[in-house]
Amino acid sequence: xxxxxxxxxxxxxxxxxxxxxxxxxxxxxxxxxxxxxxxxxxxxxxxxxxxxxxxxxxxxxxxxxxxxxxxxxxxxxxxxxxxxxxxxxxxxxxxxxxxxxxxxxxxxxxxxxxxxxxxxxxxxxxxxxxxxxxxxxxxxxxxxxxxxxxxxxxxxxxxxxxxxxxxxxxxxxxxxxxxxxxxxxxxxxxxxxxxxxxxxxxxxxxxxxxxxxxxxxxxxxxxxxxxxxxxxxxxxxxxxxxxxxxxxxxxxxxxxxxxxxxxxxxx
Amino acid sequence: xxxxxxxxxxxxxxxxxxxxxxxxxxxxxxxxxxxxxxxxxxxxxxxxxxxxxxxxxxxxxxxxxxxxxxxxxxxxxxxxxxxxxxxxxxxxxxxxxxxxxxxxxxxxxxxxxxxxxxxxxxxxxxxxxxxxxxxxxxxxxxxxxxxxxxxxxxxxxxxxxxxxxxxxxxxxxxxxxxxxxxxxxxxxxxxxxxxxxxxxxxxxxxxxxxxxxxxxxxxxxxxxxxxxxxxxxxxxxxxxxxxxxxxxxxxxxxxxxxxxxxxxxxxxxxxxxxx
Numbered sequence: 194x195x196x197x198x199x200x201x202x203x204x205x206x207x208x209x210x211x212x213x214x215x216x217x218x219x220x221x222x223x224x225x226x227x228x229x230x231x232x233x234x235x236x237x238x239x240x241x242x243x244x245x246x247x248x249x250x251x252x253x254x255x256x257x258x259x260x261x262x263x264x265x266x267x268x269x270x271x272x273x274x275x276x277x278x279x280x281x282x283x284x285x286x287x288x289x290x291x292x293x294x295x296x297x298x299x300x301x302x303x304x305x306x307x308x309x310x311x312x313x314x315x316x317x318x319x320x321x322x323x324x325x326x327x328x329x330x331x332x333x334x335x336x337x338x339x340x341x342x343x344x345x346x347x348x349x350x351x352x353x354x355x356x357x358x359x360x361x362x363x364x365x366x367x368x369x370x371x372x373x374x375x376x377x378x379x380x381x382x383x384x385x386x387x388x389x390x391x392x393x394x395x396x397x398x399x400x401x402x403x404x405x406x407x408x409x410x411x412x413x414x415x416x417x418x419x420x421x422x423x424x425x426x427x428x429x430x431x432x433x434x435x436x437x438x439x440x441x442x443x444x445x446x447x448x449x450x451x452x453x454x455x456x457x458x459x460x
Numbered sequence: 461x462x463x464x465x466x467x468x469x470x471x472x473x474x475x476x477x478x479x480x481x482x483x484x485x486x487x488x489x490x491x492x493x494x495x496x497x498x499x500x501x502x503x504x505x506x507x508x509x510x511x512x513x514x515x516x517x518x519x520x521x522x523x524x525x526x527x528x529x530x531x532x533x534x535x536x537x538x539x540x541x542x543x544x545x546x547x548x549x550x551x552x553x554x555x556x557x558x559x560x561x562x563x564x565x566x567x568x569x570x571x572x573x574x575x576x577x578x579x580x581x582x583x584x585x586x587x588x589x590x591x592x593x594x595x596x597x598x599x600x601x602x603x604x605x606x607x608x609x610x611x612x613x614x615x616x617x618x619x620x621x622x623x624x625x626x627x628x629x630x631x632x633x634x635x636x637x638x639x640x641x642x643x644x645x646x647x648x649x650x651x652x653x654x655x656x657x658x659x660x661x662x663x664x665x666x667x668x669x670x671x672x673x674x675x676x677x678x679x680x681x682x683x684x685x686x687x688x689x690x691x692x693x694x695x696x697x698x699x700x701x702x703x704x705x706x707x708x709x710x711x712x713x714x715x716x717x718x719x720x721x722x723x724x725x726x727x728x729x730x731x732x733x734x735x
Contacts (some may be wrong), residue, residue: 241664
């Protein structure tokens with residue numbers, strides 16, 4: 194599995210996949226301790242908010258005439274994917290630079306910083322696909338899905354998660370001190386986004402003066418897409434717009450992250 | 461050096477404890493935390509803001525999806541007023557757990573803060589008490605802020621509600637102590653999932669967002685075993701001014717948990733660090 198000892202450069206994708214293989218070797222040993230983030234978290238929210246809180250909610254215009262569990266099931270997947278993606282791109286990335294220093298170790302081999310970043314993003318995507326699929330399957334017996342569009346929701350969740358993973362990875366690559374920054378991201382960005390980006394209630398209930406905050410949040414775009422592919426009512430133009438927003442966020446984040454990875458790893 | 465030559469006065473409990481476990485310097489840990497966090501005021505500001513986000517979300521969002529809820533005295537109340545006391549209890553729990561697990565883990569495994577402290581005349585019980593006291597102080601700050609917001613939003617309807625702050629401190633104490641004990645068992649950051657696995661279901665299912673009557677009979681007993689359930693009940697009854705004899709039971713549960721946690725944390729730390 195080693196690229197030879199000639200000092201040859203590893204082909205671009207192969208280097209990234211070697212990193213993924215490394216993550217997988219770790220995950221195979223420790224998957225049990227990740228059961229919570231692998232599908233269980235959104236399921237717990239589905240039970241508590243969809244069924245428990247939902248039992249208090251009358252189906253009405255706010256939920257598009259649907260029962261509450263159908264209304265929030267797709268959005269919960271996207272929201273959990275986003276939280277997982279941000280989680281995987283903060284402390285684990287800083288740890289690669291600072292505590293475990295595996296990024297430094299890997300870039301001492303012919304694998305480049307860009308490939309380290311690529312491997313990280315591919316791994317996040319695979320984790321999101323896995324956890325999304327687990328949730329989609331386990332939620333079936335609870336009557337969460339109206340149709341097979343749930344399969345597409347898994348993809349929407351992955352795309353939304355990646356759109357956030359890239360910029361957060363860039364942030365982590367410029368972070369040297371664990372103190373405040375990640376905390377601020379969780380508390381001032383992720384948490385308000387989870388509450389106010391249309392996951393639990395339509396953003397139409399938010400006063401117009403601050404509603405634009407929901408519009409610029411990636412989670413809202415993900416939620417709209419996810420509801421669109423399972424519950425319908427999404428025009429192709431709007432879908433393209435949402436996708437374009439997420440893709441742009443990912444692209445900007447990835448370019449910045451690549452620059453910072455090189456800056457920090459190439460001495 | 462003068463501080464070392466002065467022998468601290470010790471009570472009965474401290475005299476019967478194993479020697480070296482407690483040096484009467486727990487306050488030094490609080491002093492250290494105050495100093496360390498004075499450069500991280502943003503963490504504090506965010507902790508005060510977080511429950512505010514929640515209250516606003518329930519005011520403008522969730523609350524409009526449901527009708528009135530039934531209060532602890534049987535009278536109807538707005539959904540926000542129903543949820544707010546539970547959120548106060550949950551935020552006391554979350555804050556304490558966060559402080560006593562993530563921070564303690566990093567200090568034990570990476571920063572080796574406690575190794576350094578134990579090389580000075582400070583014992584593991586000092587560390588346990590000092591860190592838990594800090595978590596409680598922090599929890600107290602957050603709950604006072606939360607209570608102020610509740611009062612401004614008109615969600616406080618009884619003078620008894622002032623007692624919610626000491627109850628929040630008790631909740632923070634109990635969870636910080638148990639959380640610290642648990643944190644000493646963790647080996648890698650990925651195992652924080654186990655903490656989430658205990659905390660999130662408790663947060664979601666301890667009648668935080670909907671009444672106990674939603675559950676079938678068998679599940680109600682399970683929910684009533686959760687320590688957070690007792691915290692939430694206390695809060696709700698105080699907020700509405702509906703006092704019950706059962707409150708003594710709720711308080712006893714939390715006190716027992718706190719004692720168990722302090723004992724466990726000191727024991728685990730001395731096992732880990734004083735080999």
